[in-house]
Amino acid sequence: MFSFFKKKPPAQPVPAAPEAVAPPPPTAPEPVVEEPSRAGWLQRLHQGLRKTGSSIAQVFTGTQIDDALYEELEAALLMADAGVKATQYLLDDLKRRVKEAKATDPQSVRALLVDALTELLRPLEKQLTLTDAPPTVMMVVGVNGAGKTTSIGKLTRHLAEGDQKVLLAAADTFRAAAREQLSIWADRAHVGIVSQEGADPAAVSFDAINAGRARGCDVVIADTAGRLPTQLHLMEELKKIKRVIGKAQETAPHEVLLVVDGNTGQNALSQVKAFDDALQLTGLIVTKLDGTAKGGVLAAIARERPVPVYFIGVGEKLEDLETFDAREFANALLA
Ligand SMILES: Nc1nc2c(ncn2[C@@H]2O[C@H](COP(=O)(O)OP(=O)(O)OP(=O)(O)O)[C@@H](O)[C@H]2O)c(=O)[nH]1
Ligand SMILES: [Mg+2]
Numbered sequence: 001m002f003s004f005f006k007k008k009p010p011a012q013p014v015p016a017a018p019e020a021v022a023p024p025p026p027t028a029p030e031p032v033v034e035e036p037s038r039a040g041w042l043q044r045l046h047q048g049l050r051k052t053g054s055s056i057a058q059v060f061t062g063t064q065i066d067d068a069l070y071e072e073l074e075a076a077l078l079m080a081d082a083g084v085k086a087t088q089y090l091l092d093d094l095k096r097r098v099k100e101a102k103a104t105d106p107q108s109v110r111a112l113l114v115d116a117l118t119e120l121l122r123p124l125e126k127q128l129t130l131t132d133a134p135p136t137v138m139m140v141v142g143v144n145g146a147g148k149t150t151s152i153g154k155l156t157r158h159l160a161e162g163d164q165k166v167l168l169a170a171a172d173t174f175r176a177a178a179r180e181q182l183s184i185w186a187d188r189a190h191v192g193i194v195s196q197e198g199a200d201p202a203a204v205s206f207d208a209i210n211a212g213r214a215r216g217c218d219v220v221i222a223d224t225a226g227r228l229p230t231q232l233h234l235m236e237e238l239k240k241i242k243r244v245i246g247k248a249q250e251t252a253p254h255e256v257l258l259v260v261d262g263n264t265g266q267n268a269l270s271q272v273k274a275f276d277d278a279l280q281l282t283g284l285i286v287t288k289l290d291g292t293a294k295g296g297v298l299a300a301i302a303r304e305r306p307v308p309v310y311f312i313g314v315g316e317k318l319e320d321l322e323t324f325d326a327r328e329f330a331n332a333l334l335a
Helices: 039-061 067-079 083-101 106-124 148-161 176-189 201-214 232-248 266-279 297-304 326-333
Strands: 005-007 128-130 136-141 166-171 192-194 219-224 255-261 283-287 309-313 321-323
Touching: 039 067, 039 106, 039 326, 067 083, 067 106, 083 106, 083 297, 106 297, 106 326, 136 148, 136 201, 136 232, 148 166, 148 176, 148 219, 148 283, 148 309, 148 321, 166 176, 166 201, 176 192, 192 201, 201 219, 201 232, 219 232, 232 266, 255 266, 266 297
Parallel strands: 005 128, 136 219, 136 255, 166 192, 166 219, 255 283, 283 309
Antiparallel strands: 309 321
């Protein structure tokens, strides 16, 4: 299981003289952040995905492994928004596993489906890694109401509790309420915020990175206003923010994170594709899995646009953001 983030170990210094052949000093252990028990959290994921899961799990309540079972499973996966490609892939893979394992009862087929789904989702597992040349700059994007600001708030708390100095950039500059919402999270986590009413969002991000550097911050996170990928001028604005961030710090942004609402099903996949085409995403945060009947969409994302899932959200509270674990998710989905 991943902790919330890790820091890249500092580069080993190049030995200055040939006599420097002593064994390298043992590398310091990576600073990892202790996490509270996952039990309560898993419970919420279970409950949230139950709507999806119960209809898939239902398929395995009979006594026979026959064509009807596979047909029902196909329908259940499509209903869960796994999409045509991932559904077909999972069915083929499952049939192969069933044959190989010589499974004879539906419950063992369900267990094999958990394995197949875990393997499909595995490439989405990735841990957030902070750069060794701080600040690590993250830009957070997504459609309106996806959960960007809330997720930034939660992530900020986790980073701050892991002794990382965080600065927030309120690059959602148009709505006073948006700036206020972010500043409440900043206060809660005791971190700084750069915010300027009506300013150009790219300029606010630029200022925040410079301020972050001047203040010795480890992480700068820019919150952006929600937008649809079809609003081309607003997508251009995001590209500009990204470009300008790169001017403030050459290697930045280190992370371009898309927040997607897990409830939106196949629409989430189109959002991933559109934002990735425009901005070359480095990671996803999938929110609202506490109330969804569409949990299968992660399979579709894994099959069609495998952008890593850094975190998933199962509620509005701080502890409701967790790292993504393929097997845990597959188990919760098919419980
Ligand atoms: N149930 C549930 N609600 C969530 C989750 N994440 C966010 N929310 C709620 O979703 C609503 C929108 O969240 P915001 O963080 O404001 O979303 P946003 O993407 O910043 O929205 P805009 O800035 O308006 O585009 C709020 O009421 C949040 O509390 C989650 O994982 N589960
Ligand atoms: Mg917001």
